[in-house]
Amino acid sequence: MSGVWVVLEERAGRIAPLSWEALAAGRELGAITCLPVHAILIGADTAKLAGELAERGVEQAIRVEHPLLAAYTADGFALALEQFLRTADPGYVVFPHTYQVRDYAPALAAKMGQMLLGDVVEICRRGPDQVGPTFVRQMLQGRLDGHYLHAGGGPCFLSVQAGAFRAQESPAQTDTSVETFTPALEATQIRTRPGQPFRASAQTVDLGSAERIVSVGRGIRDAANIPMAQELASALDAELAASRPVCDSGWLPADRQVGSSGQTVAPKLYVALGISGAIQHQVGMKASRCIVAVNKDPDAPIFEIADYGIVGDLFEVVPALTEAVKARKN
Amino acid sequence: MPMKIVVAIKQVPESGSPFRIDGSGRWIEEIDLNYTLNESDAYALEQALQLKEQHGGEVVALSAGPDRVQSVLRDALAKGADRAMHIRCGDGPDRDALGTARLLAAAIRPESPDLVLTGLQSDDVGHGQTGVLLAELLGMPHASLILQVEKSETGLNVKRELEEGWLQMIELPMPAVLTIQSGGNKLRYATLMGIKRAKTKEMRSIDAPELGVDTAAVAVLDHVSTIRKQKSGQILTGTPAQAAAALVEKLQFEARVL
Numbered sequence: 001m002s003g004v005w006v007v008l009e010e011r012a013g014r015i016a017p018l019s020w021e022a023l024a025a026g027r028e029l030g031a032i033t034c035l036p037v038h039a040i041l042i043g044a045d046t047a048k049l050a051g052e053l054a055e056r057g058v059e060q061a062i063r064v065e066h067p068l069l070a071a072y073t074a075d076g077f078a079l080a081l082e083q084f085l086r087t088a089d090p091g092y093v094v095f096p097h098t099y100q101v102r103d104y105a106p107a108l109a110a111k112m113g114q115m116l117l118g119d120v121v122e123i124c125r126r127g128p129d130q131v132g133p134t135f136v137r138q139m140l141q142g143r144l145d146g147h148y149l150h151a152g153g154g155p156c157f158l159s160v161q162a163g164a165f166r167a168q169e170s171p172a173q174t175d176t177s178v179e180t181f182t183p184a185l186e187a188t189q190i191r192t193r194p195g196q197p198f199r200a201s202a203q204t205v206d207l208g209s210a211e212r213i214v215s216v217g218r219g220i221r222d223a224a225n226i227p228m229a230q231e232l233a234s235a236l237d238a239e240l241a242a243s244r245p246v247c248d249s250g251w252l253p254a255d256r257q258v259g260s261s262g263q264t265v266a267p268k269l270y271v272a273l274g275i276s277g278a279i280q281h282q283v284g285m286k287a288s289r290c291i292v293a294v295n296k297d298p299d300a301p302i303f304e305i306a307d308y309g310i311v312g313d314l315f316e317v318v319p320a321l322t323e324a325v326k327a328r329k330n
Numbered sequence: 331m332p333m334k335i336v337v338a339i340k341q342v343p344e345s346g347s348p349f350r351i352d353g354s355g356r357w358i359e360e361i362d363l364n365y366t367l368n369e370s371d372a373y374a375l376e377q378a379l380q381l382k383e384q385h386g387g388e389v390v391a392l393s394a395g396p397d398r399v400q401s402v403l404r405d406a407l408a409k410g411a412d413r414a415m416h417i418r419c420g421d422g423p424d425r426d427a428l429g430t431a432r433l434l435a436a437a438i439r440p441e442s443p444d445l446v447l448t449g450l451q452s453d454d455v456g457h458g459q460t461g462v463l464l465a466e467l468l469g470m471p472h473a474s475l476i477l478q479v480e481k482s483e484t485g486l487n488v489k490r491e492l493e494e495g496w497l498q499m500i501e502l503p504m505p506a507v508l509t510i511q512s513g514g515n516k517l518r519y520a521t522l523m524g525i526k527r528a529k530t531k532e533m534r535s536i537d538a539p540e541l542g543v544d545t546a547a548v549a550v551l552d553h554v555s556t557i558r559k560q561k562s563g564q565i566l567t568g569t570p571a572q573a574a575a576a577l578v579e580k581l582q583f584e585a586r587v588l
Binding site (some may be wrong): 042045053064070074075084098099102103104105106109111113114115116117118119134138139140141142144145147148149150151152154174191192193194195196197198199200213238245246247250254255257260261263264268269278287289290291292293298299301303304305306308309310311312313316317319320321323324325327328 | 344345346348349350351354360368402424427428431453454455457458459463465466471473474475477491492493494495496497498499500502503511512513546547548549550551552553554555556557558563564565566567570571573574575577578580581582585587588
């Protein structure tokens, strides 16, 4: 075993912030297992990205580079990283839990007889007589934590959830030793042809700049009930938003969706109505300053991150809340 | 050109079910649960049925689990799948996503499908990778988080969801594996005629050991626990009017967000 390797992801010419959280997780893992921590960059030319490593205290990094890695493809990334990892013989390979990682990391893991421990939120040391740490990940849409061990030989692949580990700057510049690895790739091995990313439609609602947001989930039950939530939003001078199922059902347009596949928001006040609080929703709103949850299920995970909660029927609570807000104004 | 499509679907506990940790500490009490079809798998099935309607061919529904999973397979037949395959095995914590993908791959291989569809993630364990693992095991190209599938001259043209509202088109040859995101299509209901017809359709059961694959877990679930509170939130009680008034008071004077 030659250490912990953290795969950093590029976004718009920079190392994506979530990658630094993955690096922080890698360092926790390194401290627990007494293994050195290294970074991996992957692409056609990662020289500029490598320049960001020193201020993050990365001591050793590898640039996995090939012209065929210019555009992301699952085949290209999985093949290239497999070739490198077979030479490095890592103990652990850590990724940020992004859509890109979800697309290729399981295939890479499977090439090496492994799977990906995805969406890890915590890494725990175990007793002195036990081998390896435990990895905590959420199950049943956030209702329970599952504590996992990695069995058998071969590297352990894991990805870390956004917001679970704190990214750190290094107090002093580090001398980063960087090497380049050139995988053997041929164009015919890359079976998919990716197009340029585009937006579905002009984003007309910028939820990111809203001070207050009222957000509705599956609990709203029907499009006919949206006006009830809109009334509360108007009373609070808030934007109306929704979780994915509401937008999937066409009850609100997709540009009002909050969560991993929609917008990420951090308003002063976020009121979640009938939203259970699955991970995919939480990552889009948990940085809000004050979170209010109204849900009939007292065990809904949204209450775990809420500052204030009302357990009850939202069809009774929301009109009462609208009245109370209006009464305060007068 | 007609297409042969295998759609891998999973039965999961309903999201509103009470989840109690069982005596082993590794799983939930199944006696409490109602089961349903995993949401993104419902969209995978819908996509398969629409492709068959457009291009002809066959849709085979496949599921691994105990006998109760036959109910989601029967429902798939009622909605229009042509036949079903049931891999009979446990559904507890002892098998990981790689084990499941190996079972599914072993059942899919002799079918030689043009296309394999599955949902992007299960709503229970949620490893979110069975489809991608399947592609690797079957030696097929894949695309994940797919909202729309169109057949092209040379293969498929699919719309992939990226983060923060971005999308991307991807071309890939067949045979291929796609993992389907929810929301891309409108789901159909089974008709009475469909339910009646489903009774005459083939439902083949295979005992997992017959597939001869190694399903020992590499990601071993040691135990489960209730989630830790990340904030010490206050629950406001009373009648709706009392709770609402108390909340507004707190928002104004404690949190100062009004």
